Amino acid sequence: MNIKKISKVITTSLALSLVLSACSDNKASTDEKKDSADKGKKVELIYARGKDDTNATQKMVAAFEKKYPNIDVKFREMPADTGKQHNAYVTAFNAKSDEIDVFDMDVVWPAEFAQAGYVMPLDRFIQKDGIDLDEYNQGALSASKFKGKQWALPKFIDAGMLFYRTDLVKNPPKTWDDLLKQAKEDKGKGGTKFGYLMQAKQYEGLVCNTVEFIASYGGEIINDKGEVVVDSPEAIKGLKKLVEVATSDVVPKNVTTFAEPEGHTAFINGQSAFIRNWPYQFALANDKSQSKIVGKVGVAPLPAGDKGPAAALGGWQAGINKNTDVPKEAWLFLKFMAGEEGQKMDAINGGHAPTINKLFDDPDVQKANPYFKEEGFVNALKSAVSRPVAPNYTEISDIIQIQVSKAIAKEITPEQAAKNMQKEISSKMEK
Numbered sequence: 001m002n003i004k005k006i007s008k009v010i011t012t013s014l015a016l017s018l019v020l021s022a023c024s025d026n027k028a029s030t031d032e033k034k035d036s037a038d039k040g041k042k043v044e045l046i047y048a049r050g051k052d053d054t055n056a057t058q059k060m061v062a063a064f065e066k067k068y069p070n071i072d073v074k075f076r077e078m079p080a081d082t083g084k085q086h087n088a089y090v091t092a093f094n095a096k097s098d099e100i101d102v103f104d105m106d107v108v109w110p111a112e113f114a115q116a117g118y119v120m121p122l123d124r125f126i127q128k129d130g131i132d133l134d135e136y137n138q139g140a141l142s143a144s145k146f147k148g149k150q151w152a153l154p155k156f157i158d159a160g161m162l163f164y165r166t167d168l169v170k171n172p173p174k175t176w177d178d179l180l181k182q183a184k185e186d187k188g189k190g191g192t193k194f195g196y197l198m199q200a201k202q203y204e205g206l207v208c209n210t211v212e213f214i215a216s217y218g219g220e221i222i223n224d225k226g227e228v229v230v231d232s233p234e235a236i237k238g239l240k241k242l243v244e245v246a247t248s249d250v251v252p253k254n255v256t257t258f259a260e261p262e263g264h265t266a267f268i269n270g271q272s273a274f275i276r277n278w279p280y281q282f283a284l285a286n287d288k289s290q291s292k293i294v295g296k297v298g299v300a301p302l303p304a305g306d307k308g309p310a311a312a313l314g315g316w317q318a319g320i321n322k323n324t325d326v327p328k329e330a331w332l333f334l335k336f337m338a339g340e341e342g343q344k345m346d347a348i349n350g351g352h353a354p355t356i357n358k359l360f361d362d363p364d365v366q367k368a369n370p371y372f373k374e375e376g377f378v379n380a381l382k383s384a385v386s387r388p389v390a391p392n393y394t395e396i397s398d399i400i401q402i403q404v405s406k407a408i409a410k411e412i413t414p415e416q417a418a419k420n421m422q423k424e425i426s427s428k429m430e431k
């Protein structure tokens, strides 16, 4: 390994600055990769994704490299916050950087990234290799389809769930009011400091929590006809409950600084009876090397409002940088990760819910994630609420984040937040 490659490995965690680094470095990396390929040596591939707190990515890369010894995959860790990660890719791809070859996209990005020309359409590869798209969860698949083309393949599907401590909670709460009551009673028991943890920081996770509160009261932000309908009595009820929970004394005082990592860290350290999080929380809470609550975690649907429980649909999809200089190898790696073998590993090691439907019947996957079989989880996945699929989704998301944050800070009422969102989102909708 030459000096440049060694230095690249060492600085993997400085993803952001590297993405933004001088073009000369990109050029050198391109030459190196081409050189290696020409001489039949190892081809280096850079794979970027957000911080992975489980060891799933490492294991996935090792399994791939074992199968394809001529491909050397370097993992480029991006910020955990999906919005920051998004901006880092936009900066790099706008500059036509070829540094990153394969990367994971949040379920809400493919339309934007396809429109902007950042990603390569995968249809040609899919056809050539006879990938059976019918095997995939169709909702997840359609999130990476735009203008008739497939721009990514879904790696895992996320749905918001309620995780709780089985040593403290007998029957998980069915409604938001129940949750507040139980969380109040349980706070302080078994060494806990909090009753409930949620994502209330001003970022994409807050949008997911908002979608869930609003939908649990029968409201929507944008309906399936593409109309903005957030200024409705149902949506306002949802917003009111969100503000009530986020300003209650069961959540940390600084809950508006909490994204997923702050929450899951507190939860696995035994500091809370309940947390709203994505499926990976289960694997993490049962990881002996980092969790103090192994074997003490239950999963339930999120609490209901007037309408019933609701989960936001999340998930990640793998795509290829349009400017990659190693498209063949990039596809091989993407196909492995989003294929049966990769998804099975990710379900077992990372606790992620697969997008290849039949993997839910796999005994090893079920053993690692016993709740994947439970009705509550299956229903949450089936009925999960999508965020809008739009090339300008980021702008819509920013409006929601700002207005809901103001409501939590009590600068405006939930009614005002709904009115402002209605007006501002409407002005951003494509005519």
Ligand code: GLC
Pocket: 082, 106, 107, 108, 158, 204, 205, 206, 208, 260, 278, 313, 314, 315, 316
């Ligand atoms: C998870 C979801 C993703 C969502 C994000 C919000 O990573 O999979 O879709 O946008 O959380 O923080």
